[in-house]
Amino acid sequence: MAAFPDLVSGFAAEGSDAAVAKALEMPGETVGERLRRRRHALALAVALADLSGEQPLEWVTAKLSDFADAAMDEALRTAMLERMPEDEPRGLAILALGKLGSRELNYSSDVDLVMLFDPETLPRRPRDEPGEAAVRYGRRFIELMQQRTHDGYVARVDMRLRPSPEVTPIALPVDAAISYYESSALPWERAAFIRARAAAGDIRLGQQFLGEIKPFIWRRALDFGAIQEIRDISLRIRDHYAQGQAFGPGFDLKRGRGGIREAEFFTQVQQLIHGGREPELRAPATLDALDVLSKSGRLEADVAGALADAYRALRTVEHRVQMIEDRQEHRLPSDPAALEAVAQLDGRGGAEELLAMLAPRVEAVGVQFDGLVSDREERLSNDPDILRRELGEMGFKEVDEAFRRVSDWRSGRARSLRSPAALSAFESMLPTLMKAVAAGPDPISALNRFGDIIDKLSSGVNLYRLLGARPKLADLLALILTHAPPLAEQLGRRPTLLDGLIDESSFAPPPDAGALADRFLKAVRDEPFDLALDRIRRMVGERRFALGVQLLAAHRDPIVIAEGYSDLAEAAIVALSEVVTQEFEKTHGRVPGGELVVLGLGRLGGRALTHASDLDLIYLFDAPDGAQSDGAKALPATDYYNRLASRIGAALGTPTAAGPLYDVDTRLRPQGAQGMLAVSMAAFDHYQRHEAWTWEHMALCRARPLTGSEEIKANVRKRICDILRAPADPVKVRADAVAMREEMARHKPPAGALDIKLGEGGLVDLEFAVHTLQLTTHVGLDPRLEVALEALVQAGRVDAGADPDLRLLSRLLVVLRLVGTKAMEPAEQSRTLVASLCGFEDWASLLAAVDVARQRVAARWAAVKGSDS
Known part of the structure; x- marks a missing residue:
C-alpha cells in the first residue's frame, strides 16, 4: 500500500475493477520491470477486493490467472522478438496445467507449464535447429518470468509436468508430444490434462494439440486402474507430508487429509469416470466441475455442495497464509501468534474460531476421498x-x-x-x-x-x-x-455395461421419452452416420441394462420399470428415425409437405414393455398426391417412405457390434406381411374403415404415434379414435373376439402353469375383455390399459378390482421376463426374490394372490363374451 498509494485511493473511491485496471497500467522501462510492477500492484488490488469481501474467490483466482496468461504471452513474445525481430512470433505454444490451467491461480502459485513447438512454423536463424531455437526461446521466457530483481518476480515457472522431464528439453515438438500421450503417458497425466489449456504463445497450435490428445484424457470405457493410481499418488503424498496431516496448527491446507488437493482429486476422479461419455462434465475448474457433476446427477447435490463449501474455505485461508510476506506456503502456522495473525487477517475473532470453521469442512473432504477406492488388499490362498x-x-x-x-x-x-x-x-x-x-x-x-x-x-x-x-x-x-x-x-x-452402475445416479428415475431422445441426438450431433447409429444403440443398451438392474435391485416398482422400458424404446425410435432420415435425405432429399409417422402398438403403445418385448410398429406417411422427393435421386412419395421405413426398421432391429437392440414386428400393418411396409394416411384410414378385421381394430386400441410433428401426431390420434368409434355390431365384435382368442389358444398355448400372459385368466384374457368393451361401448379409448379400465369402471362396465388385478399380473410378467425361464417359471432359488419384487413376503403368498386375480380375470372375460348389452 505504501508502494502504490494511488491504487489504494482508487480502490477506496471506485472499487475493485477500477483498482485492477489501474494495476495493469503500471509503467516500466523494460518488459521485465513492467510485468513485475504490474504483478505486485495486481496482487494488492485483488487482495483489497478479497479481504474487504467485495469479490468472491472465483473473481480473485480469475484475475490472478488472466494476468499470468497476459504476462506469459508478453514474455514469450519478447523472448522470440529479441532473437528474430523481423518475424512474427508463432509456432511455440504454452500450455497451462494445474491451477493456472483451470484459472484458479493462488497469490503465490507456481505456474505449471508445458511448452510445445511446431518445427515447420517456428521462426529461427538459418543455422539453428528448430529444437535448439525453441529451447533458447523457452529459457529466455523463464528468465523473464521468474528472475528476481529489485521489483521481485512475475511468476515461478514449473516445467516438470512435461513428458519425462529429467531427460527431455523444456520445449517439445508437437508431433512427438502427441505420440507420447497417445502411447506412453502414465495414468496420472490424464488427470493433469483435465485442466490443460492453451494459455500463451501460439494459441491455435496449443488448441490443436489438446484436440488431438482428447481421446487420451477422456476415455469412453472406464479405466479404473488410472483412478486407483491417482488415489495412490495422493496416499503417497499423505505419507510424505505426514507431519501436516493432523488437523490443527501446522495443518497442510493443500496436501493434508481433507485438504485442497484431495478435494481436487476427488472431483477429477468423478470427471474421469463419466466425462468420456458426457462432455458437459469436463469443466476444468473445481467449483465449476462440482456444479456440473451435481446438475447432471453424477454427484449427490449435498456432497457437491459440501465439497464446494470446503474448497472455498480452504482456498481462502490458503490465500491468507500466502498474503503474509508473499510466501509460497500452504500450512497453517504452528506458532500461536502467527496463526492468530492469519485468523485476524481472515476477519475471525481468533485462531480457535478459524480452526472451528475449517475442521468440519476438512473432515467432509477427507471422508469423501477415503471412500473413492477400497484400501483392503485380500487374496484367496493358492494352497x-x-x-x-x-x-x-x-x-x-x-x-x-x-x-x-x-x-x-x-x-x-x-x-x-x-x-x-x-x-x-x-x-x-x-x-x-x-x-x-x-x-x-x-x-x-x-x-x-x-x-x-x-x-x-x-x-x-x-x-x-x-x-x-x-x-x-x-x-x-x-x-x-x-x-x-x-x-x-x-x-x-459388453462387460463395460458395469461402468454405468458405479454410483447411485444409475438408479435415478429414468427420464421421459422426449428428454431421452434429445439426449441421444445431442450425443451424436457431430458424428458420422454409422458411428451415430452405433452410439445410440450402445446408449440404449446401457439404459436398458440399467433398468433391468433397477428392477432386480428393487429400486423401482416393476410397473414403473415397464414404463421406463417403453419410454426408452420410444426414445430409440425417435432418435434413430431422426438420424436415419437425415442420412436418407442426403441422397433422396425431402418430400415437400410430407411426413412419416411411426405408430407403436401392443405393449409399446400401452407403455407396458418388458425386457423381452418385441416392438409392434406400423409406418404411416402423409404427402400430397403425386408428390416426390427433391433430392439428387428423387423418388415418388410411396417409394420414398417405404425405403425410409425399411432403413429405420434395420437401424432398430439389425444386430451390430453393440449387440441386438429390438425385434421389430410390422405384421399389424394393413394386409399384414403381404402389404406395403409404409402406407399413406388415406390408405390406412380406408383400410381400417372398410377392410380391417375385428382383431385389427382390437390391436388399434393400443396404437400410439411416436414420431412426427405434434400436428400430425394429433391428426393420427384423431383418426384412430374416429375409426374405433365407428358404429359396429356388438354381437359380431364379441363373436370375432371369442373366435380369435380360441384360435390364439390353439396356436400359442400357455408355456406352463404360471404363464400369466397366455394362460386362462391371464393378461391376454384381460386385454381381450378390455378391447372388446372399448369397441362395443366406445368407452375408455386410450392405449394404456389402466387408463381404459378407469373409464370402464366409472361407466359401470367393469368392477373396481380390475385395475389391481392388471397391476399384479403386469408386475409378475415384467419380473418373470427378466428372472424366469421360457415357461415363465422362476428357478426355485429365485422365487423369494420374485415374490419380494412383486410386493409379497413369500412365494406362496404371491401364488395365492395371482390365482385369485386370474379367477377374477377369467370371470370378467366370460362376462364380456356372454354380454347382451
Whole structure:
C-alpha cells in the first residue's frame, strides 16, 4: 500500500475493477520491470477486493490467472522478438496445467507449464535447429518470468509436468508430444490434462494439440486402474507430508487429509469416470466441475455442495497464509501468534474460531476421498486345502465345484486372465465377488455365468479392478449372475455395461421419452452416420441394462420399470428415425409437405414393455398426391417412405457390434406381411374403415404415434379414435373376439402353469375383455390399459378390482421376463426374490394372490363374451 498509494485511493473511491485496471497500467522501462510492477500492484488490488469481501474467490483466482496468461504471452513474445525481430512470433505454444490451467491461480502459485513447438512454423536463424531455437526461446521466457530483481518476480515457472522431464528439453515438438500421450503417458497425466489449456504463445497450435490428445484424457470405457493410481499418488503424498496431516496448527491446507488437493482429486476422479461419455462434465475448474457433476446427477447435490463449501474455505485461508510476506506456503502456522495473525487477517475473532470453521469442512473432504477406492488388499490362498476352507467359510455348500472354478480361472486358460496385470486385478477382486456370490441362492450357477463373462472378455483388467474397488457393485453383479440370465448375457457381450452402475445416479428415475431422445441426438450431433447409429444403440443398451438392474435391485416398482422400458424404446425410435432420415435425405432429399409417422402398438403403445418385448410398429406417411422427393435421386412419395421405413426398421432391429437392440414386428400393418411396409394416411384410414378385421381394430386400441410433428401426431390420434368409434355390431365384435382368442389358444398355448400372459385368466384374457368393451361401448379409448379400465369402471362396465388385478399380473410378467425361464417359471432359488419384487413376503403368498386375480380375470372375460348389452 505504501508502494502504490494511488491504487489504494482508487480502490477506496471506485472499487475493485477500477483498482485492477489501474494495476495493469503500471509503467516500466523494460518488459521485465513492467510485468513485475504490474504483478505486485495486481496482487494488492485483488487482495483489497478479497479481504474487504467485495469479490468472491472465483473473481480473485480469475484475475490472478488472466494476468499470468497476459504476462506469459508478453514474455514469450519478447523472448522470440529479441532473437528474430523481423518475424512474427508463432509456432511455440504454452500450455497451462494445474491451477493456472483451470484459472484458479493462488497469490503465490507456481505456474505449471508445458511448452510445445511446431518445427515447420517456428521462426529461427538459418543455422539453428528448430529444437535448439525453441529451447533458447523457452529459457529466455523463464528468465523473464521468474528472475528476481529489485521489483521481485512475475511468476515461478514449473516445467516438470512435461513428458519425462529429467531427460527431455523444456520445449517439445508437437508431433512427438502427441505420440507420447497417445502411447506412453502414465495414468496420472490424464488427470493433469483435465485442466490443460492453451494459455500463451501460439494459441491455435496449443488448441490443436489438446484436440488431438482428447481421446487420451477422456476415455469412453472406464479405466479404473488410472483412478486407483491417482488415489495412490495422493496416499503417497499423505505419507510424505505426514507431519501436516493432523488437523490443527501446522495443518497442510493443500496436501493434508481433507485438504485442497484431495478435494481436487476427488472431483477429477468423478470427471474421469463419466466425462468420456458426457462432455458437459469436463469443466476444468473445481467449483465449476462440482456444479456440473451435481446438475447432471453424477454427484449427490449435498456432497457437491459440501465439497464446494470446503474448497472455498480452504482456498481462502490458503490465500491468507500466502498474503503474509508473499510466501509460497500452504500450512497453517504452528506458532500461536502467527496463526492468530492469519485468523485476524481472515476477519475471525481468533485462531480457535478459524480452526472451528475449517475442521468440519476438512473432515467432509477427507471422508469423501477415503471412500473413492477400497484400501483392503485380500487374496484367496493358492494352497488347495486352505482355499477349500476359505470357500467353505464364505458359505459355499458345493466347495469342490467352487474350488474347481477358481482353479480353472487361475490356470490362465481364459484370454482375459493371461497378462500379469489382469491376474493381479482379478486376484484382488476375487474375495469380494466370491463372498457376494456365496451369499446368493445358487452360487455355482452364478459362478458359471461369471465364467462365461470371463471367457468372452478379450481384456478383463478394467472390469476386475472395478469390481475389486466397488464391493457394492460386486454384490449387484452377484445378484445379476444368480437371478437374471438376460442381463448376464448382456454383460457377457459388453462387460463395460458395469461402468454405468458405479454410483447411485444409475438408479435415478429414468427420464421421459422426449428428454431421452434429445439426449441421444445431442450425443451424436457431430458424428458420422454409422458411428451415430452405433452410439445410440450402445446408449440404449446401457439404459436398458440399467433398468433391468433397477428392477432386480428393487429400486423401482416393476410397473414403473415397464414404463421406463417403453419410454426408452420410444426414445430409440425417435432418435434413430431422426438420424436415419437425415442420412436418407442426403441422397433422396425431402418430400415437400410430407411426413412419416411411426405408430407403436401392443405393449409399446400401452407403455407396458418388458425386457423381452418385441416392438409392434406400423409406418404411416402423409404427402400430397403425386408428390416426390427433391433430392439428387428423387423418388415418388410411396417409394420414398417405404425405403425410409425399411432403413429405420434395420437401424432398430439389425444386430451390430453393440449387440441386438429390438425385434421389430410390422405384421399389424394393413394386409399384414403381404402389404406395403409404409402406407399413406388415406390408405390406412380406408383400410381400417372398410377392410380391417375385428382383431385389427382390437390391436388399434393400443396404437400410439411416436414420431412426427405434434400436428400430425394429433391428426393420427384423431383418426384412430374416429375409426374405433365407428358404429359396429356388438354381437359380431364379441363373436370375432371369442373366435380369435380360441384360435390364439390353439396356436400359442400357455408355456406352463404360471404363464400369466397366455394362460386362462391371464393378461391376454384381460386385454381381450378390455378391447372388446372399448369397441362395443366406445368407452375408455386410450392405449394404456389402466387408463381404459378407469373409464370402464366409472361407466359401470367393469368392477373396481380390475385395475389391481392388471397391476399384479403386469408386475409378475415384467419380473418373470427378466428372472424366469421360457415357461415363465422362476428357478426355485429365485422365487423369494420374485415374490419380494412383486410386493409379497413369500412365494406362496404371491401364488395365492395371482390365482385369485386370474379367477377374477377369467370371470370378467366370460362376462364380456356372454354380454347382451
